[in-house]
Amino acid sequence: MPRLFDPIKINGLLLKNRLVMPPMNTRKATEDGEVTDQHIEHYVTRASSGIGLIIIEHCYISKEGKGSAGQLGIYDDKLITGLKRLVNTIHSEGAKVIVQINHCGAQAPSKITGVQPAGPWNIIPPNWHEIPRPLTIAEVEALVQDFVKATDRAIAAGFDSVEIHGAHGYLLSQFLSPFTNQRRDIYGSSIEGRLLLPLEVVVAVKKRLKQDMPLFYRLGADDLIEGGLSLKEAQLAAQRLERSGVNVIDVSGGIGGTGRDHFSKQGYFIPLAENIKKVVKVPVIGVGNITEANYADSIVRDEKVDMVAFGRIMLTNPEFPRQAAIELGIE
Template sequence: MSALFTPLSIRGTTFRNRLWVAPLCQYSVDKQDGVPIDWHLVHLGGFALGGAGLVMTEATAVNPVGRISPQDTGIWNDEQQESWARIVRFIRSQGAVAGIQLAHAGRKGSTWLHWDPREGTVPVEDGGWEPVAPSAIAFGDYATPRSLETSELAGIVEDFAAAARRSLDAGFELLEIHAAHGYLLHEFLSPLSNVRDDQYGGSLENRARLLLEIVRAVRAEAGDEVPILVRFSATDWAEDGWDAEQTGVVAGWAAEAGADLFDISTGGLVSGTRIPLSPGYQVPFAEHVKDASSAPVSAVGLITTAQQAEEIVASGRADAVMMGREMMRDPHFAWRAAHELGVQLDYYPPQYWRAKFR
């Protein structure tokens, strides 16, 4: 029996396997209105057809200034919700769980597309906006963000809660709160980007306050049956920054507040940081958070083969694996992984039976 292809149940949701699609930003909303398009249907639908257990959306903004780029998706209005509902229906029709990553880009918002030769912050006259952050500290050469007033933070909590409600109404079965990769909630967590002197800055309890308020608010909308994940960057890879020990502590608090599983990545807060890349290099961080929080975790980062993914889950170091680039290279990766591990799947689409591995 393969550990990777053993179903996993969290609250009222059962995943057919532990091979999950990581959030993958597509920067494809050409109208800049946050509404997902046919590209997102085909992109995400292909993973569901290909056998993944969970298909997660890209970072989906809870309000307009929460987008990474003007071409990002959102979930703050009816038109966006209705377009997501169409995509969710197809994902679920193929037997995968449909999950959405709720996000706010913070100081890394209003940026040019990754393939645009221009770099940094998009000016307001070109469709950009003034980024916001816990403190007026820029990310690298990006524009200096505006420090959020204490009175504004309740509104951000409300935006996450409203986005959660819209997501559930669109049919999503899982909600992930994005607190990683140098975006707003990670900015609040790290002492390198949060130098506030109010109740949201200073001590670890204060820096974690906004995230925990959001977890509680999202749980209140989700009820008892819907899984809630939190994505953490477990380290800033920088001296005196956010680290694995703090991540483990805050994950424990987030579990008490209503989170069910922690999706563990690293980095993204400090520009120009050198990260020691190697296959599965972030798995030890996932294992640490699992031990520290006594909660299930997923691992991500240079996981590219069936055997590697199987070992990570079978060893108990993580309860699921998130795959990104390898899934983009092969949206039917689950079929190939099952063949290599000697697993007979019963969820091949009948239209593709003639292509089954023999």
């Protein structure tokens, strides 16, 4: 029976336990998206807590894909030096670290990027305000290369791997969602078409990773809005992602904040993660206001998930992993 503090090996990546800090935008970057001393301080505090894995907040892979002021960037080689410093600091505290790579697509505000947002179709995402323009096929193909270049930079910076952001209504989740993707070409029309860009990105990124590096994918497994992606389609997507090279599925949900009303109950996304785990063989990460060590241990023991992500609790109480170990009687 697996336990929360048991190690887990995913390809060549050995994690000392199954506690994960999920990606959380700190808005501490410079205007150019560079790492700052505030990042180092923020992450070193959490890396020294005994946590097994830190997933660095979503980093924009191109200037047009930036979502907010202060967001970290991975769109240019000049950013590698700062990212390397961040990686080295986290490694020296004994935690593993990967980086989430993202393009905000239709949710990249023009006041941040200076250009009209672009996504699969000219539909305003839920809780959003700007009309995006549909990307051309040539632009979609170029986006795959932006993910590839971001991966090369992540490797150069020394990250243990990358997580592709395919949740929360950003570009790849916009393509997968029938709510935001109403294209009639190969990148739309059916679930196969809506999956095409996410799968192309997975295949291309996977080729750049060293052989034993596990590829993580954050999958929005339910859009929580009428006309959006359902769990049933997400299960199919998870299987296709696995077949295309994804080694860990990090399950989340909602687009642009849909379903926010449910985000307070402990384990709110665990049923989604459990249902994804039922249809894949790769390890699954579950999340959702998890604040009790015993609860987290129970969902690993019951094999509902393989790893547990602790989000806001890691912001308010960076000592949480150590306290959880004491509570569970682990040294």
